[in-house]
Structures are given as C-alpha cells and as structure tokens.
Amino acid sequence: VERGIACAALADNVVRTYNTAIAKIERVRFHKQALPSNAKVHITVGHSTVMATVRFFHHPDAAAGAEEFDMKAQYRWLPELPVEGGKATIYAILFLEKSLITAHNATLIAAKLDTDIHASTCRLVFYGAIVRAIDSEEWKSILVIKDKHKEAQVDRVVDAHNIIAKNLVTKDGDISRFVGMKIHYQPRALLDGTLESDAPPPPVYL
Numbered sequence: 001v002e003r004g005i006a007c008a009a010l011a012d013n014v015v016r017t018y019n020t021a022i023a024k025i026e027r028v029r030f031h032k033q034a035l036p037s038n039a040k041v042h043i044t045v046g047h048s049t050v051m052a053t054v055r056f057f058h059h060p061d062a063a064a065g066a067e068e069f070d071m072k073a074q075y076r077w078l079p080e081l082p083v084e085g086g087k088a089t090i091y092a093i094l095f096l097e098k099s100l101i102t103a104h105n106a107t108l109i110a111a112k113l114d115t116d117i118h119a120s121t122c123r124l125v126f127y128g129a130i131v132r133a134i135d136s137e138e139w140k141s142i143l144v145i146k147d148k149h150k151e152a153q154v155d156r157v158v159d160a161h162n163i164i165a166k167n168l169v170t171k172d173g174d175i176s177r178f179v180g181m182k183i184h185y186q187p188r189a190l191l192d193g194t195l196e197s198d199a200p201p202p203p204v205y206l
Contacts, residue, residue, distance in 0.1 A: 016102070021093075021094045026127060035126075037079055043094060045100055056079075058088040060087070092110075093142075102133075108129065
C-alpha cells in the first residue's frame, strides 16, 4: 500500500525531510522504567517508524502551550526523562537513523519495541509533537546548560581564610579553571554521631 502526504504546492516548510528534530514531549505515565538521555527508542510519525537516539532537556519557565521552539533561549540538560515534568516544558532532540518526511507539528509516539512482549510493562515511553526540524549540525547552536560539580576533601586548615584540600584535580590537572568558583563545605560526622558544627558554614571562594 502506497501512502503519501498531500499539501499545497506553494506552501513553505509545511512538509520537510529531516533526520534531526526537536519535539515537545510528555511521558506516558504507565511507563515506569527509567529512560536516560542518549537512549535509543522507536519513533513513529504518521505511517513511518524509525530508530532514534534521544537527548532530553527542558525550559523551566516555558509556557506549556507554547508551540514555537525558541532557538535563542537557555535550556537545562536532563540526564533522563523525568517521571513528572511539573510546570517545565520537556523537549527531546531526536537523532533519526533514517530520514522522515512529515508535516510541521506532526504527532509522534516513542516506544521501546525491543522490550520483551511477555514483560509486564508498558512499551510506550513518551508522546508529543515535532516543533522544529533542524539540520544535522544546527542542534549544536542550542544553548543547553549541563550542571557539573567536583568534590574534594579538606586535608587541613591553614588559617581563617585558607585551607588545603585534596582530590579536587588529578596529579597533572589544571586547578586554574576552578579559580573564582564557590566552594560549599559540608561538616563531617564525628564518631558519636554529632557534627563538628551545628551552624551551616558560609560558602568560600577558591
């Protein structure tokens, strides 16, 4: 059976062919398993189903009903698809293994079709709409902030303004990139279960 898409001949960007896209999504609440960023899922749009690698991010202040994706806004990385999105708008970058031909704002369904059919689990993962089809390299211009942190141990206190810490960087690591960053100190528990200090210490700067 041949299937196609009908559209106006002079319509601009109504139907596009792409292999990378941004989708606004919502999790299927019956799917209980974790789905990390960079996982592979089956994406169904229209009559086509292709494999895709997905990466999740969100905009905490975005309106839930916003349809246009802002390429200039700042977003935050999500290590996995959250169980509950709250007020944040959840997006996914889809890296498709094969190109799709779809209309703008087309509905999509993501599933883990490789899950054992006898397993007592929902194979549908999330659903949503394609809000922007992008070029294969255009996704790199999206500003997605990824939080990182480093931990170190206080070796000894030099004076009221200086401490010596260890394990912040490797032996040949560059400590200059940490200059000016804020450090939070967490008091350690003593053997009797009490803390070294009841008052939370103020953050210090490197």
